[in-house]
Amino acid sequence: MIQVHNFINGAYVSPVAGQYLDNYAPATGLISGTIPNSDATDVDNAVQAANAAFPAWAALSLEKRHEILLKIADGILQNLDKLAAAESADSGKTLHTARTIDIPRAALNFRFFATALLHVASESHHQPGVLSYTLRQPIGVVGCIAPWNLPLYLFTWKIAPALAAGNCVVGKPSEITPLTAYLLGAICNEAGLPPGVLNILHGLGPTTGAAIVGHPAVKAISFTGSTRAGADIARVAAPVFKKLSLELGGKNPNIIFADCDYDKMLETTVRSSFNNQGQICLCGSRIYIEKSLYPTFKKDFVARVKALKVGDPADPASNLGAVVSKAHFEKVLGCIELARQEGGIVLCGGGALEMPGSLAGGYYIAPTIIEGLPTQCRTNQEEIFGPVVTIQPFDDENDALAQANDSPYGLSATLWTNHLQRAHRMAGALQTGIVWVNTWMLRDLRTPFGGVKNSGMGREGGWEALRFFTEAKNVTVEL
Numbered sequence: 078m079i080q081v082h083n084f085i086n087g088a089y090v091s092p093v094a095g096q097y098l099d100n101y102a103p104a105t106g107l108i109s110g111t112i113p114n115s116d117a118t119d120v121d122n123a124v125q126a127a128n129a130a131f132p133a134w135a136a137l138s139l140e141k142r143h144e145i146l147l148k149i150a151d152g153i154l155q156n157l158d159k160l161a162a163a164e165s166a167d168s169g170k171t172l173h174t175a176r177t178i179d180i181p182r183a184a185l186n187f188r189f190f191a192t193a194l195l196h197v198a199s200e201s202h203h204q205p206g207v208l209s210y211t212l213r214q215p216i217g218v219v220g221c222i223a224p225w226n227l228p229l230y231l232f233t234w235k236i237a238p239a240l241a242a243g244n245c246v247v248g249k250p251s252e253i254t255p256l257t258a259y260l261l262g263a264i265c266n267e268a269g270l271p272p273g274v275l276n277i278l279h280g281l282g283p284t285t286g287a288a289i290v291g292h293p294a295v296k297a298i299s300f301t302g303s304t305r306a307g308a309d310i311a312r313v314a315a316p317v318f319k320k321l322s323l324e325l326g327g328k329n330p331n332i333i334f335a336d337c338d339y340d341k342m343l344e345t346t347v348r349s350s351f352n353n354q355g356q357i358c359l360c361g362s363r364i365y366i367e368k369s370l371y372p373t374f375k376k377d378f379v380a381r382v383k384a385l386k387v388g389d390p391a392d393p394a395s396n397l398g399a400v401v402s403k404a405h406f407e408k409v410l411g412c413i414e415l416a417r418q419e420g421g422i423v424l425c426g427g428g429a430l431e432m433p434g435s436l437a438g439g440y441y442i443a444p445t446i447i448e449g450l451p452t453q454c455r456t457n458q459e460e461i462f463g464p465v466v467t468i469q470p471f472d473d474e475n476d477a478l479a480q481a482n483d484s485p486y487g488l489s490a491t492l493w494t495n496h497l498q499r500a501h502r503m504a505g506a507l508q509t510g511i512v513w514v515n516t517w518m519l520r521d522l523r524t525p526f527g528g529v530k531n532s533g534m535g536r537e538g539g540w541e542a543l544r545f546f547t548e549a550k551n552v553t554v555e556l
């Protein structure tokens with residue numbers, strides 16, 4: 078049993094009111110520990126610590142800031158095994174995924190922004206007799222709120238640029254996956270991060286999260302999570318003009334033309350559908366296949382997916398582990414039931430999996446492929462965020478585009494074709510913030526990351542993140 082504490086002003090502390098929540102292990106369904114159920118007093122304590130630390134952190138030389146952030150990256154890698162085990166236990170993802178994707182990327186987030194901060198240059202504008210230049214100043218105290226699907230990976234994707242830009246942070250991981258954020262505090266202390274620069278609070282979204290968003294001294298919020306919570310946050314932040322970055326839900330189309338590199342497409346489509354139990358915001362959950370290829374694709378895709386092994390997340394042979402929580406397990410099963418009611422034909426999977434021994438109470442769902450549904454049905458319009466995809470044929474480029482764009486979401490799209498002009502035409506016409514062509518989730522951390530429509534507003538990554546976490550101030554001098 079692990080008792081998680083808040084991390085405020087460089088120290089692990091209990092919540093002031095002494096309230097805790099149970100934390101569950103998705104692999105077994107059993108309670109694995111407790112986490113603080115932090116309230117507005119805890120949030121205020123964290124904000125005060127951050128406020129007090131801000132002047133010195135903002136004034137620190139870039140070289141020193143760079144050094145500390147690099148040491149945090151090193152500390153994460155030195156603790157790779159411990160962090161990966163905690164991430165897998167907390168989220169149900171396979172240990173292999175946590176070891177090879179989540180934790181290395183968390184280290185890379187710090188390394189990337191530690192380096193980036195040394196290369197920032199701001200604009201200047203000249204004309205005869207007039208010189209204007211732009212200062213990019215840290216904002217002050219910022220809030221970073223992260224979801225459960227890639228816990229440390231997405232938490233650090235916000236914290237690292239916020240700190241690199243000279244801000245102090247009050248952060249909150251998801252209450253469903255608190256462990257790696259909890260362990261990060263000690264790593265930051267070891268790396269020499271001054272007390273108060275990063276504060277990590279645990280608790281529920283509508284209470285702890287809402288208290289961070291509503292705190293008047295928190296000047297910007299970087300949020301990744303559901304569209305519903307994003308809308309709640311925007312309602313609080315908008316009237317007081319807080320800076321907002323919102324990375325929200327998705328329902329990403331995966332468009333496959335008959336002229337694609339078939340083997341690579343098939344292998345990648347299995348991953349882009351079911352990696353992390355389909356719980357990656359970039360997973361392609363609506364798969365559109367050119368009519369002539371549809372029967373072959375359907376046969377091969379179903380065979381490949383049936384061969385995937387769902388099992389103990391700690392077992393290296395498992396391709397999929399458990400979904401993240403009982404509530405999410407029930408939601409995903411409800412979505413599969415809805416698809417059946419809407420007339421969908423389940424080609425494989427279609428329900429929960431019984432597991433032996435200690436895993437019997439865990440949240441395991443068979444990877445599920447459904448066909449025969451129209452674009453406008455709820456199954457194809459609403460985010461499921463689990464191991465469930467739909468497949469449907471299309472006639473031509475226009476039909477594929479029309480179906481892909483017929484969605485309230487617009488995070489990413491994947492396109493499989495070797496037709497050069499068509500690839501560029503479609504990339505330009507897809508209503509998403511990100512388009513992958515003949516690949517999936519190939520990340521270059523310098524590129525703008527984010528969505529359109531109900532998938533959010535603002536962009537993360539590279540300069541976009543450093544711009545978000547700074548205020549531009551123009552200075553004009555008459556010469």
Ligand code: NAD
Nearest residue numbers: 223224225250251282286287302303306324325326327358
């Ligand atoms: P969620 O919205 O329930 O919670 C996300 C975080 O916000 C948690 O820390 C939660 O405690 C907090 N929160 C919830 N309500 C809040 C409120 N009113 N005020 C402040 N904080 C609040 O999302 P989730 O279920 O943890 O994550 C899954 C969702 O995240 C999916 O919709 C997925 O698509 C999305 N997601 C998006 C991206 C992206 O980059 N666009 C990446 C990963 C996940």
